[in-house]
Amino acid sequence: MQNCSFISNQERFLGLIADTHNENELTRHAVTIFRNLDIRTVLHAGDVIRTDILNLFDGMQLYLAFGNGDDPQLLVPRCQRLGFPTPAYQHYIVHQNSAIFLFHGYAEQVPKYRDVCCDQNVSIIIKGHTHLRENFHKNHVWVINPGALHRTEDPTIAILDTAQRQLEYISLR
Secondary structure: OOOEEEOOOOOOEEEEEOOOOOOHHHHHHHHHHHHHOOOOEEEEOOOOOOHHHHHHHOOOEEEEEOOOOOOHHHHHHHHHHHOOOOOEOEEEEEEOOEEEEEEOOOHHHHHHHHHHHOOOOOOEEEOOOOOOEEEEEEOOEEEEEEOOOOOOOOOEEEEEEOOOOEEEEEEOO
């Protein structure tokens, strides 16, 4: 697997966020919730847009998948300065014996998404783009969209409990 990362198995909970789209105050609120829950690793399914949003995640481990509104030439240097893993269009992450595929989910990525849903090595897909919460199983794969912070009436994030295989959505309103 390309762009494969391993997260410590001591971390039971992962923070999930997508489509922050320059929503500075809502992102700050989301990060405060993650910190209060002692969540140190966050998976961002793309569309950060402005690089200053990334500063809010300082001191955390942020995995970022580029969204269709993101500029890799701006985001990569900022992520490197903050000590985050290098952002990419897709990440394969191994955690708690689960292989997680993180990507944004825009139209050009749909064929890859279909392939991953049939990949016996992947058990969880984290995606964004639609600005809608999703939580369903396709074949053997658990598909999750944490929702969005922008262009939605109910901005949400999610907490993934990898040990119990449970998902909790948290409204930011």
